[in-house]
Amino acid sequence: MGKDPGCEENILKISSWLGQCLNDHPDCATMASTFIPTRLIEIEESLQGFHLRLRHMTGRDTVPYNALSYCWGGDQEIKCTTTLIDSWIEAIPFDVLPKTIQDAITVCRKLGTKYLWIDSFCIIQDDANDKAIEIAQMPQVYRNAVLTIAAAGAKSVREGFLGERVATETPKEVFQLPFRCSSGEIGSITILKVDESSDPINERAWTLQERLLSARTIEFGSRQLQWICQTPKYEAGFTDGWRKPKESWDPKETLDHEIFRRKFDELGKVQLDRNGATYKSAMKHWYNLVGKYTHRKLTFPTDRILAISGIAELYGRVFGDEYLCGLWKSTLGDALLWKTSLASRNLPRPVKYQGPSWSWTAVNGSVEFPELSFNTTNKKYPEIFSCTTRLVDEKAPYGAIAEASGVLVLTARLLPACVNAETPRSWVYQPKYVVTFLKMNNCGGFGQCEISCDALEPLDSKSDSQGFLPNQVMLCEFWSGPSENHWTAKGLVLRYCAEGEIFSRIGVFEYNTAIAATSGGRTEEEDSVQWSERVDRQHNWFKYCVPRIIAII
Structure with missing residues (x-):
C-alpha cells in the first residue's frame, strides 16, 4: 500500500x-x-x-x-x-x-x-x-x-x-517476524492491527x-x-x-446484474413478464436493496425518497409497474407489511412530512420487508381499490409526493384494540407492546398480541364523537389462516385521524400460535379438518368483523 x-x-x-x-x-x-x-x-x-x-x-x-x-x-x-x-x-x-x-x-x-x-x-x-x-x-x-x-x-x-x-x-502494535521463503531465502513478515x-x-x-x-x-x-x-x-x-x-x-452484494448490466437506453424495451422468474427475482431484489439503503444516513431526512429515486427509475423501466412512494403497486399486499428494525423503533416520527404513513419513507431508520408471495388468489382481504399520490414535481415521477396526498383506499376487516389498561394516558410507544382486544369469534373473550411500532410517539386520545377510547388502535387484517401446524394473523396497526374512516398507520402486528402462549398448535390426534375447524373457531379473531372501506394517509 x-x-x-x-x-x-x-x-x-x-x-x-x-x-x-x-x-x-x-x-x-x-x-x-x-x-x-x-x-x-x-x-x-x-x-x-x-x-x-x-x-x-x-x-x-x-x-x-x-x-x-x-x-x-x-x-x-x-x-x-x-x-x-x-x-x-x-x-x-x-x-x-x-x-x-x-x-x-x-x-x-x-x-x-x-x-x-x-x-x-x-x-x-x-x-x-x-x-x-x-x-x-x-x-x-x-x-x-x-x-x-x-x-x-x-x-x-x-x-x-x-x-x-x-x-x-x-503503530506500537506492529511486529516484524522472520520468514523463510519457498526459495530458501530469509525474509520477514509484518503483523499489524x-x-x-x-x-x-x-x-x-x-x-x-x-x-x-x-x-x-x-x-x-x-x-x-x-x-x-x-x-x-x-x-x-x-x-x-x-x-x-x-x-x-455492501453495495456490490445488492447489485442486480439482470438490471444494472443493461445499457441505460435499452431498459425501456425490456419490461419483464410479471409471472416470470426474472421479474419476481428483480422485485425481491428491489425490496432487499431498500432495506439495505435505509441503514444509511442522510444530511436531510426529507431526501429519503429522493436519494433512491435514480435506482427506482431504473427498476421502473423494467417493471412497467406503478411506483407508489417507495413501493410497487403489484406488490402492495405484501410490501405494506414492512416494519422498522428493532434498533430504529425508538426514533421519533419526523416533524417534517416525508411521505404517507403507509410508506417506509414516512419514518427514519432502517426497515425490513416480508417475503413476497406473489400470490393473490387466496387473499380475500384487504382489497386495495386505489392509491392516489400527487407529485411535488411532475418532472420527477420517482421523487417526493406532496403533503396530504398519498391516500390508500381499501376494503378490510378491522378489530378494535386497546393498549394495556394499566398504561397511563401519556403512554409512549415502545419497540414492542401488547394490545388487548375483544375476540370476534365463537370463543369470545379477550385476546392479546404484540405490535411493532414504526416510531416512538405518544398515542393521543381519540375523538369522543367518533366513539374512540383513549389509547385505542385498530388492527387491520391483511392475512389470517392456518399453516400445516399453526395459525397466523398479521396486518397493520392503525389509529383514527379524521372523520370518515380515515386512519394513519402506526405499526404492524403479527400473531402466530407457534410462538404465542397458547394451545393453538396442532395436536397429534387432530387430522387436518379437525385442526382447521378448531383454529378457525379459537383464533380467527376477524371472523365476524364486517369489511369496511377505509382510507390510510
Missing part, C-alpha cells in the same frame, strides 16, 4: 484499469451518444494552477466527463446558488474550494479528463425546480460518466482523499445509488484504492492494497 493515493504510480494504475475496462468489459455500460449533463465543471491548467468554470452543456456535443461521489458532511459552505452561478460561469476560484473538491479536480487533470460533475456545483441548490430536474437526471449522469471518483475515506467535503495514508492507527470499520461513504444514503448507477468507480478508501465495475467477473475489482471484508450491506 502506497502512502500517497494520488502518486504517479497509482495514477498509472488507475489509467491501466480504466483502459482495460473500456476495452475488455462489454458488460459495463458505455457512454450514450446523446446524453450530456446540464452543467459541468471545466478544468484547464494555468500558470497559477487551475482555471475552473461552470459550463452550460445543453445543446453541446457530448464530451467525456467524470463524476464525484462523496460525503457532504453537513450543508455545503460553497455550493451553486442563483446568486453565484453567473460569476461561476466566468471562473470558480480553486484555492477556496473544500479539500475533497480540490482533490477530485487534481485526479481529473492527472487522468487527462477535462470535465467533472459534482452535485453541489452542477445543481442550483436554492432552486427547487432545478433540483427536481437534475435529481431526476442522476441515473444518466452517473451511468454515462466515464469514471466515478469516490472519496470513500473522507467523512466530509472538507477532509479530502489524497492525504497520506497510514497502515495502522496503532488494521481498522476494519466501514469507510464513511458506505454509511451515506445518496452514495449507494451513485455506486450502483456508475458504470465504473475508482474508490479512494482510507486503506486502499479499489476499482469497481459492472462486469461480474471483475466485480471484486482491482486494488493497490489489502482487501477489506465485505460490508454487512
Whole structure:
C-alpha cells in the first residue's frame, strides 16, 4: 500500500484499469451518444494552477466527463446558488474550494479528463425546480460518466482523499517476524492491527445509488484504492492494497446484474413478464436493496425518497409497474407489511412530512420487508381499490409526493384494540407492546398480541364523537389462516385521524400460535379438518368483523 493515493504510480494504475475496462468489459455500460449533463465543471491548467468554470452543456456535443461521489458532511459552505452561478460561469476560484473538491479536480487533470460533475456545483441548490430536474437526471449522469471518483475515506467535503495514508492507527502494535521463503531465502513478515470499520461513504444514503448507477468507480478508501465495475467477473475489482471484508450491506452484494448490466437506453424495451422468474427475482431484489439503503444516513431526512429515486427509475423501466412512494403497486399486499428494525423503533416520527404513513419513507431508520408471495388468489382481504399520490414535481415521477396526498383506499376487516389498561394516558410507544382486544369469534373473550411500532410517539386520545377510547388502535387484517401446524394473523396497526374512516398507520402486528402462549398448535390426534375447524373457531379473531372501506394517509 502506497502512502500517497494520488502518486504517479497509482495514477498509472488507475489509467491501466480504466483502459482495460473500456476495452475488455462489454458488460459495463458505455457512454450514450446523446446524453450530456446540464452543467459541468471545466478544468484547464494555468500558470497559477487551475482555471475552473461552470459550463452550460445543453445543446453541446457530448464530451467525456467524470463524476464525484462523496460525503457532504453537513450543508455545503460553497455550493451553486442563483446568486453565484453567473460569476461561476466566468471562473470558480480553486484555492477556496473544500479539500475533497480540490482533490477530485487534481485526479481529473492527472487522468487527462477535462470535465467533472459534482452535485453541489452542477445543481442550483436554492432552486427547487432545478433540483427536481437534475435529481431526476442522476441515473444518466452517473451511468454515462466515464469514471466515478469516490472519496470513500473522507467523512466530509472538507477532509479530502489524497492525504497520506497510514497502515495502522496503532503503530506500537506492529511486529516484524522472520520468514523463510519457498526459495530458501530469509525474509520477514509484518503483523499489524488494521481498522476494519466501514469507510464513511458506505454509511451515506445518496452514495449507494451513485455506486450502483456508475458504470465504473475508482474508490479512494482510507486503506486502499479499489476499482469497481459492472462486469461480474471483475466485480471484486482491482486494488493497490489489502482487501477489506465485505460490508454487512455492501453495495456490490445488492447489485442486480439482470438490471444494472443493461445499457441505460435499452431498459425501456425490456419490461419483464410479471409471472416470470426474472421479474419476481428483480422485485425481491428491489425490496432487499431498500432495506439495505435505509441503514444509511442522510444530511436531510426529507431526501429519503429522493436519494433512491435514480435506482427506482431504473427498476421502473423494467417493471412497467406503478411506483407508489417507495413501493410497487403489484406488490402492495405484501410490501405494506414492512416494519422498522428493532434498533430504529425508538426514533421519533419526523416533524417534517416525508411521505404517507403507509410508506417506509414516512419514518427514519432502517426497515425490513416480508417475503413476497406473489400470490393473490387466496387473499380475500384487504382489497386495495386505489392509491392516489400527487407529485411535488411532475418532472420527477420517482421523487417526493406532496403533503396530504398519498391516500390508500381499501376494503378490510378491522378489530378494535386497546393498549394495556394499566398504561397511563401519556403512554409512549415502545419497540414492542401488547394490545388487548375483544375476540370476534365463537370463543369470545379477550385476546392479546404484540405490535411493532414504526416510531416512538405518544398515542393521543381519540375523538369522543367518533366513539374512540383513549389509547385505542385498530388492527387491520391483511392475512389470517392456518399453516400445516399453526395459525397466523398479521396486518397493520392503525389509529383514527379524521372523520370518515380515515386512519394513519402506526405499526404492524403479527400473531402466530407457534410462538404465542397458547394451545393453538396442532395436536397429534387432530387430522387436518379437525385442526382447521378448531383454529378457525379459537383464533380467527376477524371472523365476524364486517369489511369496511377505509382510507390510510
